[in-house]
Amino acid sequence: MRTTQTSPCCAAVAAIALLVHGPIALAQTAEPTAAATPAPPAAAESAPVVRPAEPPWELRPYKVAVEVTLASSPHLPHSLRQQFVAGLQSRLADDLGAMWNLTLVEASPAASMPVSRLVEQTAESARAQWLDHPAEKVLSLSVGNDRGEWSFAAREWDRASETLGPTSNGSAIDDRLAVGAAAAVVKAAFRALVQVDSAKGREVVVRLRAGELTPPDTSAAPLSPGNFLRPFVRAMNRKGELQKVQAVPWTLLRVETIDRSRADMLAFSVFPAPVAATKKRLESLAIEVRPTHPETVLQIVPRTSKGNPVAAARVEIVDRLSAPNDPEVDRTLLRTDREGRVTVPADPTPQVRYAIVHSGTGILARVPFCPGVDPVLVVEVNDDGPRLSAEGEVSLLEADLIELVARRKVLLLRAEAASKAGKVGEVRSLVAELKSLLTQPQFQQRIDLSRTTAVEGAREKKDQVAEARIRKMYAALGEASKTHLDDEKFQEVLKDLQDVAAIRAPDSGAPARKR
Numbered sequence: 001m002r003t004t005q006t007s008p009c010c011a012a013v014a015a016i017a018l019l020v021h022g023p024i025a026l027a028q029t030a031e032p033t034a035a036a037t038p039a040p041p042a043a044a045e046s047a048p049v050v051r052p053a054e055p056p057w058e059l060r061p062y063k064v065a066v067e068v069t070l071a072s073s074p075h076l077p078h079s080l081r082q083q084f085v086a087g088l089q090s091r092l093a094d095d096l097g098a099m100w101n102l103t104l105v106e107a108s109p110a111a112s113m114p115v116s117r118l119v120e121q122t123a124e125s126a127r128a129q130w131l132d133h134p135a136e137k138v139l140s141l142s143v144g145n146d147r148g149e150w151s152f153a154a155r156e157w158d159r160a161s162e163t164l165g166p167t168s169n170g171s172a173i174d175d176r177l178a179v180g181a182a183a184a185v186v187k188a189a190f191r192a193l194v195q196v197d198s199a200k201g202r203e204v205v206v207r208l209r210a211g212e213l214t215p216p217d218t219s220a221a222p223l224s225p226g227n228f229l230r231p232f233v234r235a236m237n238r239k240g241e242l243q244k245v246q247a248v249p250w251t252l253l254r255v256e257t258i259d260r261s262r263a264d265m266l267a268f269s270v271f272p273a274p275v276a277a278t279k280k281r282l283e284s285l286a287i288e289v290r291p292t293h294p295e296t297v298l299q300i301v302p303r304t305s306k307g308n309p310v311a312a313a314r315v316e317i318v319d320r321l322s323a324p325n326d327p328e329v330d331r332t333l334l335r336t337d338r339e340g341r342v343t344v345p346a347d348p349t350p351q352v353r354y355a356i357v358h359s360g361t362g363i364l365a366r367v368p369f370c371p372g373v374d375p376v377l378v379v380e381v382n383d384d385g386p387r388l389s390a391e392g393e394v395s396l397l398e399a400d401l402i403e404l405v406a407r408r409k410v411l412l413l414r415a416e417a418a419s420k421a422g423k424v425g426e427v428r429s430l431v432a433e434l435k436s437l438l439t440q441p442q443f444q445q446r447i448d449l450s451r452t453t454a455v456e457g458a459r460e461k462k463d464q465v466a467e468a469r470i471r472k473m474y475a476a477l478g479e480a481s482k483t484h485l486d487d488e489k490f491q492e493v494l495k496d497l498q499d500v501a502a503i504r505a506p507d508s509g510a511p512a513r514k515r
Contacts, residue, residue: 062210067105067141071142103135115142139156141186149171150175153168153185162245168186193287193288202266203267204265204267205262209222229255251271252370295375297375300315312335353371360387365379365381387469393450397477431497455470
């Protein structure tokens, strides 16, 4: 045991302090017996996670996963299955090169996708299955071999747009051609992506994803002039996390020219400026679409009552909208059936068509589409019932106005002839009959009453467009009544007729005109 010795001088000082100041002073004058324990070193601060910077859009390869489902068949032994999967991976890698960062595996039993299930898959079920997949594009390839004949079906789910592409099909009758046919089906199911760099009205400039990574197989180039794309936007929060994916409705982009990773496109849309350039928190992208269906069915439904389709509506299909310098366009007139549907066949060469939906003299919708891209398109229109009712009332009032003007004109001609002949009694009778007809203020009251009822009907539907059209129709009718039923001029004509008749009367001293 270690002991600490105190010098006599220190002991004397301690004794004096104890007598004078008490134990506290003694504690203050005592020597420390041990050095202070040093503080533990501060914990090292965790370094922020630095994510590697992604390459530019045109140099960024697609992360693609191809999951192959091989059907059970005696014509597909284990060795042939392995040989097919390995050959397909090599073929796709050779054809696409650096454009794809490819992962190809045989699907597990839980994720298997036979043809029947592949065709029935929806965008919602695909999203639930593939949203957390590490790949950006998942291509499900279903392979069958019935009696030695190969059949292939592929479908792509794209995570950026959260959409499911159409089914691509193919076949092969020789084992040596199976890998090439399967690769062609996979490439046909793939849909290219572009990013909007600038937009001015309908003119759009985009960059192609992996556009500078040219594939060795020139036929696998992602886009070419004449191809169509559908734009969509991805909204991010301040942390860069995805908040929403929204497709731009009734809008298509057509490739006009392309130079490696740059392309000029023309927009067809119901909006004057449908797309904008990509910003920090708003990604403006577009995904390729192809006409894979033989026809497109357009269904016209009211926006407020989708269960009651618009039957017998007149629909015009035109190849372009008329303009002052180009008024003549090719038109195909169709009528909707009981379900509010019309069928438009796909064109041999894909092109944009416009569907113009008429209701009476008004236009309910004017939408662009490419026949064959979508099997069914639902066109939502305003409930045009109030406007149609108002149009019918206006037509009846116009007929009454025409009849009133014609009757007034006939009576005036008869009264003028009687006045010139000096037949005062006949003139008085005709003038009395003319005065019994509706005047312009009285006819305007009928217009106002009908207009009020029609406007209230549109307000109940909360349809401001219909209300504005109704007011415009009745305003035009009111102006027509003022023009043809000018009450001031009418009264002057009646007075002139009576004056002339009085002057020409036989007993007035003025010579009467012989008949």
